[in-house]
Amino acid sequence: MSLRHRLGGSVPVLVAAVRNVSRAKLRSALAAAAILIGVVSIAVVGAGGEAFKSGQLQRVESQGATNVYVFPGPDREREYFTREDLAEIQETVGTTGVVATTTRDGQWHRRSDRSEQVSLNYVESAAALRAITPVARGELPSTWRRQAVVSARFASDHGLATGDRLRISTGDESVQTYRVVAVLSEPTGGVGSAEVYLPARALDDRQYDRARVLTGSADEAELTAALLREEFNERRDRLLVFELTSLLRLFTQVVNGINTFLVGIGAISLVVAGVAIANTMLMAVIRRREEIGVLRAVGYSRGAVVRILLAEAGLIGAAGATAGVVLALPAVMVANAAFLGDPLAFTPGAVGYLAAAFAFGVGISLLAGAYPAWRAANERPVDALRG
Amino acid sequence: MATADEPEPILRGQDVVREYRTGGQTVRALDGVDFAIRPAEFVAVVGPSGSGKSTLLNLLGLLDVPTSGRVELGGEDVSTFDQGRRTRTRKRDVGFIFQSYYLIPTLTALENVEVPRLLDRTPVETRERATELLERVGLGDRLDHAPDELSGGQKQRVATARALINDPNLLLADEPTGNLDRDTGDSILDLFDDLRTEQDVAVVTVTHDEYVADAADRVVRLIDGEVRG
Numbered sequence: 001m002s003l004r005h006r007l008g009g010s011v012p013v014l015v016a017a018v019r020n021v022s023r024a025k026l027r028s029a030l031a032a033a034a035i036l037i038g039v040v041s042i043a044v045v046g047a048g049g050e051a052f053k054s055g056q057l058q059r060v061e062s063q064g065a066t067n068v069y070v071f072p073g074p075d076r077e078r079e080y081f082t083r084e085d086l087a088e089i090q091e092t093v094g095t096t097g098v099v100a101t102t103t104r105d106g107q108w109h110r111r112s113d114r115s116e117q118v119s120l121n122y123v124e125s126a127a128a129l130r131a132i133t134p135v136a137r138g139e140l141p142s143t144w145r146r147q148a149v150v151s152a153r154f155a156s157d158h159g160l161a162t163g164d165r166l167r168i169s170t171g172d173e174s175v176q177t178y179r180v181v182a183v184l185s186e187p188t189g190g191v192g193s194a195e196v197y198l199p200a201r202a203l204d205d206r207q208y209d210r211a212r213v214l215t216g217s218a219d220e221a222e223l224t225a226a227l228l229r230e231e232f233n234e235r236r237d238r239l240l241v242f243e244l245t246s247l248l249r250l251f252t253q254v255v256n257g258i259n260t261f262l263v264g265i266g267a268i269s270l271v272v273a274g275v276a277i278a279n280t281m282l283m284a285v286i287r288r289r290e291e292i293g294v295l296r297a298v299g300y301s302r303g304a305v306v307r308i309l310l311a312e313a314g315l316i317g318a319a320g321a322t323a324g325v326v327l328a329l330p331a332v333m334v335a336n337a338a339f340l341g342d343p344l345a346f347t348p349g350a351v352g353y354l355a356a357a358f359a360f361g362v363g364i365s366l367l368a369g370a371y372p373a374w375r376a377a378n379e380r381p382v383d384a385l386r387g
Numbered sequence: 388m389a390t391a392d393e394p395e396p397i398l399r400g401q402d403v404v405r406e407y408r409t410g411g412q413t414v415r416a417l418d419g420v421d422f423a424i425r426p427a428e429f430v431a432v433v434g435p436s437g438s439g440k441s442t443l444l445n446l447l448g449l450l451d452v453p454t455s456g457r458v459e460l461g462g463e464d465v466s467t468f469d470q471g472r473r474t475r476t477r478k479r480d481v482g483f484i485f486q487s488y489y490l491i492p493t494l495t496a497l498e499n500v501e502v503p504r505l506l507d508r509t510p511v512e513t514r515e516r517a518t519e520l521l522e523r524v525g526l527g528d529r530l531d532h533a534p535d536e537l538s539g540g541q542k543q544r545v546a547t548a549r550a551l552i553n554d555p556n557l558l559l560a561d562e563p564t565g566n567l568d569r570d571t572g573d574s575i576l577d578l579f580d581d582l583r584t585e586q587d588v589a590v591v592t593v594t595h596d597e598y599v600a601d602a603a604d605r606v607v608r609l610i611d612g613e614v615r616g
């Protein structure tokens with residue numbers, strides 16, 4: 001007596017179903033293949049779309065979704081922020097950090113006979129610069145006077161390294177020399193990125209053309225933006241307030257919509273697969289009509305016949321769905337690698353789609369098996385056995 | 388009435404009528420038949436084709452209920468049983484040997500015999516019993532053969548073993564020796580005799596074979612749905 005035989009005895013319905021499914025191997029395999037196609041399309045589209053979405057979200061968030069960007073509004077008399085304006089903004093947002101910057105065009109005197117235009121960004125302090133941009137190489141000085149920080153691209157375009165000197169002038173002022181102390185890492189922080197970063201104390205007017213409020217999360221950014229609009233823009237638009245969260249929400253909605261639509265198409269292919277399974281099962285119960293009559297005659301209940309046939313449909317579905325998920329996994333891993341930089345970075349949404357595709361594949365199969373099973377179980381054995 | 392030498396019948400029928408309605412027509416396959424089947428009895432049902440023999444056997448086996456009249460099992464009218472109870476009663480009390488055997492072609496002889504008990508979750512006992520029965524019908528060396536590797540007589544013996552796997556009190560056979568050679572027929576008849584004497588199994592068999600009818604305790608002759616003689 002084999003172990004397999006003993007084990008099989010505890011799941012007799014499954015044993016019977018396996019026997020029956022393997023009797024019509026080709027037909028069962030074709031029906032399973034139909035389920036496989038549906039499961040693959042749902043899993044790949046759904047989970048791949050999730051990877052795309054969260055990849056884009058991460059990108060956008062890394063580029064400042066936790067920031068609120070504030071500019072002087074059209075109803076202000078001045079087109080810049082003074083230190084008083086910044087204090088007012090700081091008061092409204094409480095302890096949250098505010099970094100004011102201003103962008104100017106400058107001249108870089110590369111050699112005595114030649115100069116080219118550079119975009120300059122003046123930042124209040126080294127700490128403030130560190131808060132808005134990641135530094136790749138070099139050390140920022142604690143008291144920032146005659147030092148410059150350059151963007152990675154600017155450094156590589158011009159072969160600059162820390163220690164090099166930059167001779168820079170703005171407007172009609174005299175040329176000042178700065179030493180490059182640090183290089184930023186790419187990508188530099190989204191809105192208002194510049195080529196060369198200089199200390200705000202180098203500005204004689206201390207006029208800022210923008211401020212950034214640094215919050216801890218995208219949600220906090222959205223709240224802070226609302227707070228600023230409420231405080232400053234009740235009657236007149238004194239501030240222009242931007243935050244990425246509401247854009248992100250729109251983006252998420254659009255991507256979700258497209259994804260749902262594509263997954264819906266996949267789901268239709270699964271419904272078609274369900275029809276294939278229903279057809280297979282219907283053929284099976286017609287071909288096995290007498291055999292099922294014998295089972296009923298020797299004491300199998302209608303319920304037992306239904307269970308065996310549903311198990312057959314479920315097995316075909318589970319085989320197709322398992323193969324489908326196995327085939328979908330590499331495709332989803334490619335999407336993960338492309339959008340998230342790590343093939344194993346399965347997002348919860350992607351795992352959800354994989355699980356849902358599997359469950360839907362098996363569920364459709366059971367549903368498809370229900371009518372043939374019911375029909376077979378309700379045939380009178382005398383009729384089935386009348387030769 | 389039960390007397391000392393006549394035990395209570397397993398099954399009793401009174402004025403049993405079975406009509407089939409097909410299209411606009413009604414066929415009266417059984418036209419008021421009375422019967423009683425007692426333990427260990429061997430009854431042969433004979434009659435021309437279409438006389439209602441299979442219909443009678445279906446009623447005896449609780450596969451069917453009469454259009455009118457009563458079929459009683461242990462004093463209870465079987466038409467009051469619901470489907471589930473009829474199914475359970477069939478499993479417990481009745482063994483069928485079908486005219487064309489209806490073995491499952493993809494299963495071995497042994498697995499075919501096990502089929503009626505497959506859902507019982509007693510794989511070890513079922514296998515022992517099935518092996519024992521196949522040995523008893525002389526197929527101990529054919530356990531793993533598929534039906535299409537067996538002769539007509541061997542298939543019939545597999546079908547007989549399958550009918551016996553649940554230890555029925557009533558064995559119903561529809562022309563079991565129909566086209567078998569005499570030797571095989573004899574061995575089946577011997578098996579029936581053993582079952583009757585050892586386990587009080589009642590055997591009802593439809594047959595065209597006078598030889599089988601001669602071996603029976605009692606012959607029921609059906610003509611046009613009525614018992615004659």
Ligand SMILES: Nc1ncnc2c1ncn2[C@@H]1O[C@H](COP(=O)(O)OP(=O)(O)O)[C@@H](O)[C@H]1O
Binds near residue numbers: 407414416438
């Ligand atoms: N399910 C059925 N539907 C209609 N007519 C039937 C059915 N079963 C049997 N009959 C008819 O009832 C009569 C008796 O049939 P049956 O019991 O099979 O006879 P036998 O087994 O003696 O050849 C026949 O005329 C047959 O055509």
Ligand SMILES: [Mg+2]
Binds near residue numbers: 440441442561
């Ligand atoms: Mg007949």
